[in-house]
Amino acid sequence: MQDKPKLGFALSAKMGLSLLGEVPLVAETPEELLDDDTTPIAHFFVRNNGLMPQPTGDPEGWSFVVDGEVERPLRLTLAELKSRFPHKTYRMVLECGGNGRSFFEPQAAGNPWTNGGAGCAEWTGVSLSDVLREAGLKETALFTGHFGADPDKHGSHEHQAMSRGVPIAKALEEHTLLVWAMNGEPLPFLHGGPLRLIVPGWPGSLSQKWLTRIWIRNREHDGPGMTGLSYRLPVHPLPPGSDGKGVALRILESMPVRSIVSAPADGAHYPEGTRAIHIRGAAWAGDDAVARVDVTLDGGATWTEAAMTPPRNRYDWVRWQASASLPGDGPYEIFARATDSQGRAQPFHAANWNPNGYGCNVMHRVRVTVGPEA
Structure with missing residues (x-):
């Protein structure tokens, strides 16, 4: 059995994150710290499903190995991976499948994420597709299974802490990477270094840390995190508070559209007589593109469309900004609403309640005050 991690050491390089759990270690980023085009490592959220390996x-x-439904099973060192395949760098969002969970009513099971289970880093590595082609996929190859070196939350290596997988089509996307660098630096151990998967646009639990194996399977993977209610949504709406038993479920794949306000911060105060405030933030939409972002300060009676900066590549987030006029002093609530390329927009109130609290993309709300200090 492995000793439990020393929390102070594990988070010593992080700045301002909110601790959600110690074992496993989970910490989210306040929205105002997600104000950079590229999320600094010091501000990047932490999500573990077990303990960290040695x-x-x-x-x-x-x-790591690639085996299963392949013609030529591979075992590659990181050095060999770097030397044998083309390097690629993309700026892409990584997001926990439970991001937004705390906005469900009644409370769903799991870590109470607000909007801070997401970040957008520059990831450097090789396309998983290049490695799979080297291995030679058989016609029977339908799904992947991902394995890491981390023990479960009790320190045991007998069972995987998390082992999820994707359909082969997603594995073959150019942007699905085997990664060894983050923001131009060697991939930090806390973030899965020296080698991890990045499966952009889908739940972060698919982006296996401390990668040791990719098993190519002839059917849907059934490792921990792939069965029961894990990372699944009801096909039809459930009454809030239902246990989800006996209902049709689908695997959560592409994450829903989301926007955050990164400035001003919640609780910001402006001097008396301020008649306009500048608002900025970020938006992303899983496999889809962000079509527009709008903000309101009057509960949705009127909306102001934000100006968006084009993403650098697919799966990058969109940075946006808007200027909102104020009729007078007083308290205001800023809501940001993103709409994706399929026409789906964020709701005011959490919808599609499910027992494990996945896929909640309610609009982000920031409260500000204009006028004399109380």
Whole structure:
């Protein structure tokens, strides 16, 4: 059994994150700290499903295997991966499947994420598709299964803490990467270094940390996190508070459209007589594109369309900004609403309640005050 992690050491490089759980270690980022085009490592959220493995003394010698429904099973070290395949760098959002969970009523099970289970970093690695083609996929290859070196939350290696997978079509996307660098630096151990998967647009639990194996399967993967209610949504709406038993469920794949206000921060105060405030933030939409972002300060009676900066590549978030006029002093609530390329917009109130609280993308609300200090 492995000793439990020393929390102070694990989060020593982080700044301003909110701790949601110690074992496993989980911490989210306040929205106002997500105000950079590229999320700094110090501000990037942390999500573990088990304990962290022992650090390796030789990152370049770290190895993983590709086996199962392939013609040529592979075992590659990180050094071999770097030398044999083209390198790619993309700025892409990584988001926890439970992001927004705390906005469900009644409360769903799991870590009470607000909007801070997301970040957008520059990831460097190779396309998983290049490695799978080297291995030679059989016609029977339908799904992947991902495995990491981390023990479960009790410190046992007998069972995976998390082992999820994706349909082969998603695995073959150019942007699905085997990653060894984050924001131009060696991938931090806390974020899965020396090697992890990044499966953009889908729940972060698919982006296996401390990667040791990719098992190509002839059917849907059934590892921890792939069965029962795990990462599944009801096909038809459930009454809030239902246990979800006996109802039709679908696997959560592409994450829903979401926008955050990164400035002003919640609780901001403006001097008396301020008649306009500048608002900025970020938006993203899983596999889809962000079509527009709008903000309101009057509960949705009127909306102001934000100006958006085009993303650098697919799965990058959109940075946006808007200027809102104020009729006078007083308290205001800013709501930001993103709409995706399929015409789906964020709701005012959490919809599609489910027992484990996945996929909640309610509009972000920020309260500000204009006028004399109380």
